[in-house]
Amino acid sequence: QKEVEQNSGPLSVPEGAIASLNCTYSDRGSQSFFWYRQYSGKSPELIMFIYSNGDKEDGRFTAQLNKASQYVSLLIRDSQPSDSATYLCAVRDNQGGKLIFGQGTELSVKP
């Protein structure tokens, strides 16, 4: 059973701080990794994808991938109350191509 694990939270950070969201996966052969943001009552929205080891930056967001440790993370710099949402980590299944989602981490940014 291929699994993606996330701490469900809630993770609470003050406005302006760095929020760090973590994800581990079980399939060592996984190649594609995604972070989605889901506001309450809405559908998921793609924030970032990462395929290579290391860091990938896009504005206030940085995705980090360590395939040796089977670990992917998302950093949100200068967190804003509008970043309060559930963040879903997803890993593409190499065999079927479908995304395997973690349970999601609820982030709360306090003003």
Added chain:
Amino acid sequence: GAVVSQHPSWVICKSGTSVKIECRSLDFQATTMFWYRQFPKQSLMLMATSNEGSKATYEQGVEKDKFLINHASLTLSTLTVTSAHPEDSSFYICSARWGGSQYFGPGTRLLVL
């Protein structure tokens, strides 16, 4: 780019009726679309993978005769919930693959009375 739409956004129906939900890729062609269901406070549950021109692949435990999926064109997939019951009330979300990533529609909230 990569915009996915769904219709309707919400639907209320009586128990025993059938409901059709449409999923469209607006600015790209999608050979593969996915249908998810999400209950309150729970994560996404993949129901089936829809491939244009062929039969859908259903996840274990999902009744293919109850949740009919048709992907007749490269921009449209439909999910029909047949003989809906209150336990089918949920948030149904489609997504489509484009450029190596997967993009979600806005979802359809179904309430079966």
